[in-house]
Amino acid sequence: MAIKVDPEKCINCGACELGCSFYRDEVFTTMSASVMMYREEKKNYFGIMLKREDDMILGRPEGVEIQKEGEESDSDAGASAKPILLREPCDNCKNAMCVRFCPTGSLIEVD
């Protein structure tokens, strides 16, 4: 089971952050999720980052980019990625809460 990101559908509500954090710690917080929102607010530029074992998915409005471990990204999403680097990677849990609570289908589970 893995998570697929469709950034065009994202409305930047952050339910995925809450859901993933709850899965890990059974509390409401945004700080322990493997998935994280980013936003350049004045430009309305926003999307989703998902940390995986060996890489990171940058779900940017203009498309999805896979950033390998140790690689630099010149995108703004890459520049915003630093806080997520300290977090646990996605463990590909089944019936993932980030997917269940995403209201738009921006995150979906795939085999």
Add this chain to the structure above:
Amino acid sequence: MDYLYTEYYLVVDLATGEAEEVELEEEFVQENVGGAKLNMALYEEHKDGEPIVLGTGPFTSTLVPGGCLGVITAKSPVTGDVAHAPITWNAGAELKLSGYSFVVIKNKADNPTYLWLHDEIADFVDASALWGKDVWETVDVIRDEQGEDRIQLLSIGKAGENKLSTAQVMNNYWGDGDRFGFGALFGEKNLKAVAVRGMGELDIDDAEAFIEKTEELLGKVKSALPGQSGLDAIDFADIPDDAKAALKSQLHRVEADFNNPFAYKFFLKYREDPSVMKSTDVEEPGVLISDPMGLAALLKAGVPADAVGEVFEKAFKLGLNPAAVASKLSGKDKDAALAELDSLAESSEAEKFEATFSPFAPSSDRMEAAYIAGICPVLASKVEALNAEMFAELMSIGTGMDFDADAFKM
């Protein structure tokens, strides 16, 4: 309070520069629940200090759909009575996660100040250099100063500094639900901004049952909003079709409040092709229409639809409530309207009206409960399942205490 709330709330005295942490006791929550209702109890308790109370509901910062809401409670210069304005977007959620579910701000600072609330710490920061700066500059400076892009800000611009009843408490760069002139109260108190960022955690009594019920509720919410977002969703604002068509030519992307499935906010781009999805060198490409009723008021006043974005931007930078000044812009073209806003930020007065809750959201019989629960009132107006009975059941599960529907009435 062990569940759904933080352990403490904060009482800030701007005159002395002291902040006191007070335990949020179970009995107090049992009696006053949260949001506007608990704010009101704190307002009464600290009335002598002419307080502004910032508060959250039990479901703010939780997975309950629409759980974004913070509430500002204070005596309105517009109505003359104590009133409640919504804090949408992300500031309510961050306030609670900063460690303080409620903040009472009393008295007046000697010099311009901003409050920086984070990690159960309250800092008083000198804002002398920010006084006179517009709202957008203020947001940029404070985020830069504190080193975090996700800091959420309630701040004022020139209109608030000038203590006008048309001034609004702004939410980051954008307008929000303050129709009550609370921006003038910030100005009176020499309070330029309240900045919040939260790394806290909220416990739940019966977490499994709470999540099960919340997920069931999310299903009902999604069923009530089939395909609704942005301009197409704000039918409550009564925007004419020709104006909608003009706005659609500038439409970029829709956005939601924190954990709000209803993306009723949308961004207009007018300094860049709205089809551009990349982040470009254009630093200020447009404006977030965060306030559909304010948009409707401007259009009704005769501001041309293709100019409305820039009028919003200017009003937001000045910290003016667009709905309150719309009539002053009647019949003006874009340049004249923008010039008029400069004058209005120096001197203007909001038309009096009577209301306890802000007309930011459509009136509904669920509004009161939403303001107490910490649920976006715009969403609640659309979804019947977001009602007092549902909130009482969820709160009982989440806290292990007993609440009934009457608890979610003022």
